[in-house]
Amino acid sequence: PPRPCTRIKRLSILLRNQSALYSSLLLFLLLVKMEVRGPVMCVLLMCYIFGHIITSHNSCFIEAGSSSKYGDLEIEKKLRTINKPAVKIIKTIHGEKYGCVDFFKQPAFDHPSMKNHTYHYKMRPISHPDEKRKRETNNTGFGYLWENGVGCPIGTVPIRRITKDDILGLNSLEDIYTPRSSYNTTTYGTSDPYYDQHHFAVGRTPNKGMVFNGATMELCITAPKVKPSQFSSARLHIQMGDDFIQMGITVNPLLYKDDQPRLFVYTKAGGQQCYNHQCDVGMISVREDYPMGMSMLPASERGAKTSYFSSFGLIKDKANGNWWFEFGTDAEEIGFWPSNLFRQSSGNYVEWGGEVFTASLPGPQMGYGIFPFEHIRYDAYVKRVAILDDNYNFDTKVDYMESFSDDNAGYKVIDFVKSEFQEAGHIIFYGGPGLDH
Numbered sequence: 001p002p003r004p005c006t007r008i009k010r011l012s013i014l015l016r017n018q019s020a021l022y023s024s025l026l027l028f029l030l031l032v033k034m035e036v037r038g039p040v041m042c043v044l045l046m047c048y049i050f051g052h053i054i055t056s057h058n059s060c061f062i063e064a065g066s067s068s069k070y071g072d073l074e075i076e077k078k079l080r081t082i083n084k085p086a087v088k089i090i091k092t093i094h095g096e097k098y099g100c101v102d103f104f105k106q107p108a109f110d111h112p113s114m115k116n117h118t119y120h121y122k123m124r125p126i127s128h129p130d131e132k133r134k135r136e137t138n139n140t141g142f143g144y145l146w147e148n149g150v151g152c153p154i155g156t157v158p159i160r161r162i163t164k165d166d167i168l169g170l171n172s173l174e175d176i177y178t179p180r181s182s183y184n185t186t187t188y189g190t191s192d193p194y195y196d197q198h199h200f201a202v203g204r205t206p207n208k209g210m211v212f213n214g215a216t217m218e219l220c221i222t223a224p225k226v227k228p229s230q231f232s233s234a235r236l237h238i239q240m241g242d243d244f245i246q247m248g249i250t251v252n253p254l255l256y257k258d259d260q261p262r263l264f265v266y267t268k269a270g271g272q273q274c275y276n277h278q279c280d281v282g283m284i285s286v287r288e289d290y291p292m293g294m295s296m297l298p299a300s301e302r303g304a305k306t307s308y309f310s311s312f313g314l315i316k317d318k319a320n321g322n323w324w325f326e327f328g329t330d331a332e333e334i335g336f337w338p339s340n341l342f343r344q345s346s347g348n349y350v351e352w353g354g355e356v357f358t359a360s361l362p363g364p365q366m367g368y369g370i371f372p373f374e375h376i377r378y379d380a381y382v383k384r385v386a387i388l389d390d391n392y393n394f395d396t397k398v399d400y401m402e403s404f405s406d407d408n409a410g411y412k413v414i415d416f417v418k419s420e421f422q423e424a425g426h427i428i429f430y431g432g433p434g435l436d437h
Contacts, residue, residue: 075167081107082162082278090158091147094295097161100152100288106159111280113340121155121286124333126319129214129392142289142332151289158291159277169254170275177231177254177357178273179246179266181239182404183207183349199435201366201405201413202237202353203385203428205398212238212347214315214388216326219248220381221308222431223261223299224365228253232356232364233264234380234430236312239351241344243269245337247312247325249296251364261296263310265325269341283325283335290327290334302368302378309383318392321345346390351404352382353413353430363410367431371412376424379414380431383424398426410435 084107086099103121108114143150152158170177182200205212217236224232235248246266255275256262267274269281276282276292285292300307313326321339326332339345354366367380376383386396403415411432 098158100156101159108284125317157285160293199356201411201430202351203401203415204351206402211390215350216313216386217382218309218311218384221296221299222367222380226251226364229359230364237351238347239349240342240347243342285335362436363434366411369433372414372429372431379429381429383427385426
């Protein structure tokens with residue numbers, strides 16, 4: 001028969017995903033059955049228990065391979081879906097690899113609704129709002145973001161290359177790690193079993209049956225401190241029934257393998273959801289020089305005279321219902337989502353501000369990692385907040401907005417409609433050190 005140490009090793013492997021208490025109890029029963037007594041039993045049990053404690057509480061890394069919902073075949077299929085054949089591989093100025101993929105071979109074109117599409121890489125919105133954000137005439141593009149100074153060839157789009165470890169990492173926490181809305185969260189709890197792992201400090205439109213066709217913001221770039229199984233995002237979120245689109249900046253070690261603030265979009269549509277281009281409901285890019293997931297450094301420094309910020313817009317084309325991602329002060333159209341992806345044609349909620357996720361305490365920082373106190377030099381902020389209403393007019397006051405934080409012990413928000421900083425328009429201050437700080 002196998003020696004006792006062999007049996008213990010097998011049992012340890014079998015139970016590695018169970019709780020420390022449950023596993024230790026079974027180990028104890030096995031040792032009794034094997035007639036292991038005295039000091040030997042104590043040493044084995046103590047080593048096992050302390051090993052669990054150290055792994056669970058002092059390390060925030062999660063063993064991706066042991067809990068991923070994907071098997072090897074599914075992973076290979078997903079890699080083929082995302083890493084489409086590239087005309088060439090290029091690097092950003094930060095050294096990240098992107099494949100220049102033919103416009104028509106983006107993952108989004110794998111969606112069943114795209115069989116008879118008429119989209120092309122030169123397309124732009126057909127109908128613009130009457131008060132569309134001012135567009136500069138001297139736009140020079142985003143070639144400066146690339147080592148080659150240009151980006152991809154015309155007719156292709158840059159898509160970040162994904163590895164097996166990337167997929168395993170993102171799915172190690174499965175659905176609990178995905179971005180979401182604050183509207184299903186209350187300060188008194190929710191039916192969502194993971195509500196206590198997601199926290200929000202946002203300004204948002206109330207639940208009054210309103211209709212929204214877009215929203216914009218200028219977002220202060222910060223670099224909050226997070227651990228490997230956490231994320232901290234500052235974003236614009238438009239809810240369309242059960243579906244939504246998010247865009248903004250996130251520090252997300254599982255997604256990007258570093259602690260830099262990076263640009264992201266996130267889509268939930270028709271029961272699917274993903275970041276950037278990572279599934280067939282992801283955004284369709286129309287630019288050859290704009291890298292989704294790019295680093296947003298340098299980040300702002302608290303108290304500095306000048307802060308760094310970026311402009312974001314999510315605007316619905318009145319002519320065909322497509323939703324467009326606009327970026328920068330000149331509102332450059334980066335990509336779009338076809339209208340038929342979503343089961344609802346317009347938004348019913350909009351929110352701006354911070355969202356964090358944590359798999360363990362203490363929670364991550366939000367913004368500058370301090371509570372806001374209404375000063376643009378010292379607080380993380382979202383300024384020049386605006387919505388595109390049901391008549392396709394921009395409302396820059398949004399004076400009916402409500403502020404919401406589900407846990408003021410870790411994160412707070414201040415909605416400042418009548419700000420002393422006149423050029424900032426409607427401004428939202430948010431941030432916090434995290435729970436159990």
